[in-house]
Amino acid sequence: MPSRELENFNKRNPRLAPLVQKLEEYLRWLAEQGISEVIPRVAAAKLGISEADTLGLLTLFQDAYLVKPRYDLVCKATSSVLGSFYSLDDVPDQAECQFCDKDHDADDLRVDLVFEISHQRASNAAA
Numbered sequence: 001m002p003s004r005e006l007e008n009f010n011k012r013n014p015r016l017a018p019l020v021q022k023l024e025e026y027l028r029w030l031a032e033q034g035i036s037e038v039i040p041r042v043a044a045a046k047l048g049i050s051e052a053d054t055l056g057l058l059t060l061f062q063d064a065y066l067v068k069p070r071y072d073l074v075c076k077a078t079s080s081v082l083g084s085f086y087s088l089d090d091v092p093d094q095a096e097c098q099f100c101d102k103d104h105d106a107d108d109l110r111v112d113l114v115f116e117i118s119h120q121r122a123s124n125a126a127a
């Protein structure tokens, strides 16, 4: 049973309903694999749509409390995650990197947007 927010959205946007369903199935499959986050680029490839469209769908899922955005601060040189933040405002533009053993500034860092799958809401027990 999809959430009421998604149901209402599907009624207003019947053309997108199949994509919403596909993304829902993908999230459920990820959760079953014990994976707790969605990477927009990977989800886009899975759904066969653009990353921009995928972000639009994920924003909708976010409004329905099915996913939560998270910003990972990543060292470009090693692709290591140095920290995770729930607000873009909290992401620092400098960070000490224990992998390179030096301080990085914005040029050495990138921010990856991922969406955490909300497990309570995904369970069948949700009203």
Ligand SMILES: [Zn+2]
Residues within 6 Å of the ligand: 075, 076, 077, 078, 097, 098, 099, 100, 101, 104
């Ligand atoms: Zn580094």
